[in-house]
Amino acid sequence: MMATFAMVLGNFGGGAATAAADTVIDTIPVGTSPTGVAITPDGTRAYVANTFGSTVSVIDTGTNTEIMTVPVGPGPLGVAITPNGTRAYVANTFGSTVSVIDTGTNTEITTIMVGANPVGVAITPDGTRAYVTNFGANTVSVIDTGTNTEITTVPVGIQPQGVAITPDGTRAYVANNVGSTMSVIDTGTNMVVATVNVGNGPQGVAITPDGTRSYVTNFGANTVSVIDTGTNTVVGGPIIVGTDPRRVAITPDGTRAYVTNEGNSTVSVIDTGTNTVVETVTVENRPFGVAITPNGSRAYVANFGDDSVSVIAIDRCLGSLCFGSLAGAGSLVGGGSTGSGGTGSLAGTGSLVGAGSAGSAGS
Numbered sequence: 002m003m004a005t006f007a008m009v010l011g012n013f014g015g016g017a018a019t020a021a022a023d024t025v026i027d028t029i030p031v032g033t034s035p036t037g038v039a040i041t042p043d044g045t046r047a048y049v050a051n052t053f054g055s056t057v058s059v060i061d062t063g064t065n066t067e068i069m070t071v072p073v074g075p076g077p078l079g080v081a082i083t084p085n086g087t088r089a090y091v092a093n094t095f096g097s098t099v100s101v102i103d104t105g106t107n108t109e110i111t112t113i114m115v116g117a118n119p120v121g122v123a124i125t126p127d128g129t130r131a132y133v134t135n136f137g138a139n140t141v142s143v144i145d146t147g148t149n150t151e152i153t154t155v156p157v158g159i160q161p162q163g164v165a166i167t168p169d170g171t172r173a174y175v176a177n178n179v180g181s182t183m184s185v186i187d188t189g190t191n192m193v194v195a196t197v198n199v200g201n202g203p204q205g206v207a208i209t210p211d212g213t214r215s216y217v218t219n220f221g222a223n224t225v226s227v228i229d230t231g232t233n234t235v236v237g238g239p240i241i242v243g244t245d246p247r248r249v250a251i252t253p254d255g256t257r258a259y260v261t262n263e264g265n266s267t268v269s270v271i272d273t274g275t276n277t278v279v280e281t282v283t284v285e286n287r288p289f290g291v292a293i294t295p296n297g298s299r300a301y302v303a304n305f306g307d308d309s310v311s312v313i314a315i316d317r318c319l320g321s322l323c324f325g326s327l328a329g330a331g332s333l334v335g336g337g338s339t340g341s342g343g344t345g346s347l348a349g350t351g352s353l354v355g356a357g358s359a360g361s362a363g364s
Contacts, residue, residue, distance in 0.1 A: 023270065023280050027065040027312035031058040035303035035310060037080040038290040039089065041104065047292065047301050048089045048102070049310055050077035057091055057100075058310075059107055060301070062294065065312055069107045073100035079122040081131065083146065090131050090144070092119035099133055099142075101149055111149050115142040121164040123173065125188065132173045132186070134161035141175055141184075143191055155191050157184040163206040163248070165215065167230060174215050174228070176203035183217060185233055195233040199226040205248035209273065210255045216271070218246035218260055225249065225260060225269075227276055240276055242269040248290050252297045252315065259300050259313075261288040268302060268313065284311040 032051025035058070040047050047060040050073075057077060059069040074093030077100070082089050089102040092115075099113040099122065116135025124131050124146070131144040134157075141155040141164065158177025166173045166188070173186040181203060185195040200219025208215050208230070215228040223246060224239035243262025251258050251273070258271040266288060270280040286306030293300050293315070300313040 023282055023316040024314060025282065025284060025311045026314045028285060029060060029065050029067060029310040029312065031060070031067055031303070031308055031310055032056045032070060033308055034305050035308060036078050036289045036305055037092075038292045038301050038303045038310065039080045039082045040292045040294055040301065041082055042084060042086045042295065044295045046104070047310070048080050048082065048091075048104075049301075049303055050080045050091055050290075051308075052076055052078055052094075052305070055093075055095075057089070057102065060310065062299070062301075071102055071107050071109060073102070073109055074098045074112060078120050079133075081122045081124045083124055084126060084128045088146070090122050090124065090133075090146075092122045092133055094118045094120055094136065097135075097137075099131070099144065113144055113149055113151060115144075115151055116140045116154060120162050121176075123164045123166045125166055126168060126170045130188065132164050132166065132175075132188075134164050134175055136160050136162060136178075141173070141186065153191050155186055155193065157186070157193060158182045158196070162204045163218075165206045165208045167208055168210060168212045172230065174206050174208065174217075174230075176206045176217055178202055178204060178220075181219070181221075183215070183228065197228055197233050197235065199228070199235060200224045200239055205246070205260075207249045207251045207258065209251055210253060214273070216249050216251065216258045216273075218242075218249050220245055220247065223262075223264075225258070225271065237276055240271060240278065242271075242278060243267045243281065247288070250291045250293045250300065252293055253295060254297055257315070259291050259293065261291050261302060263287045263289060263305065266304075266306075268300070280316070282313055284313070285309050 033054035034052040037050040049058040057071040061068045074096035076095030077091045079092040091100040101111045103110045117137030120136045121134040133142040143153045159179035163176040175184040183197040187194045200222035202221030204220045205218040217226045229236045244264025247261045260269040268282045272279045285304035289305040290303040302311040
């Protein structure tokens with residue numbers, strides 16, 4: 002089991018009220034080896050997959066404390082929450098299952114069998130389907146969230162990791178770690194309708210709120226590729242980020258993309274208007290998954306290497322007036338969330354978790 006995990010995961014392996022924007026204002030202890038992270042639509046809770054602990058930590062974003070730990074299947078990686086906030090879907094890579102958590106009681110209510118070594122999970126905007134990447138089977142499982150059963154599987158590229166769905170729900174973008182491609186799935190037919198070449202070892206993927214761009218982390222190239230979703234072609238040159246980029250999340254207003262760099266323990270902040278890195282934030286050891294609160298005031302970063310979550314106050318400035326740190330240690334949350342938590346491989350281009358190659362969480 003451990004050998005499989007290493008292959009699948011690859012290269013994983015109290016805040017001040019006056020904190021400046023785009024700085025870490027809190028560090029929250031969680032379970033063992035956190036990877037994927039997702040935030041509830043009302044912004045009050047963050048769910049963090051603890052891969053080697055086989056648990057999910059539930060964080061109160063008002064106090065930035067862990068309030069509960071939910072046992073799930075072996076090796077949880079990706080996590081996504083339904084649009085109505087009532088369920089969390091967790092991909093268990095060692096058990097080839099998906100755990101479904103009732104967020105009202107924070108208990109696992111069912112387990113769904115999927116393909117080998119599931120990694121990423123994303124849910125359609127209408128909440129009726131969950132798309133799960135199966136790293137070991139080169140497929141995507143499609144789950145009916147009404148019956149919690151797998152209704153079909155879609156063949157994609159080699160070692161699929163991250164997955165994200167367009168805001169209109171018509172397309173799912175899947176990062177294929179080996180082969181350096183993105184598979185584009187038509188969610189109406191559940192067939193691949195396009196394959197896009199990107200950088201080496203793509204892992205994480207996030208789509209802008211207007212649906213026009215897909216941002217892809219290339220673990221093996223230390224870059225981010227930008228895809229025009231209208232033409233399914235890469236636009237512009239690759240964006241240079243930190244070492245071993247894992248996941249990416251985009252702010253609700255679409256102006257910034259936050260990229261976790263596992264290799265140098267930083268988060269790169271990309272201006273989506275110019276597609277340049279405008280800031281680099283140092284976090285704790287080996288950041289993996291990232292999710293952003295619905296109102297765009299906070300980014301939650303799962304640090305695989307030291308069992309913690311960093312909370313970043315996001316710079317929201319109009320001229321010289323900034324709003325990033327108005328809430329102190331707690332978070333200014335609203336009614337929605339974005340994240341990358343379960344997309345991509347956990348550790349490098351080859352496997353899901355270690356210092357190896359590509360393999361969140363997000364969303």
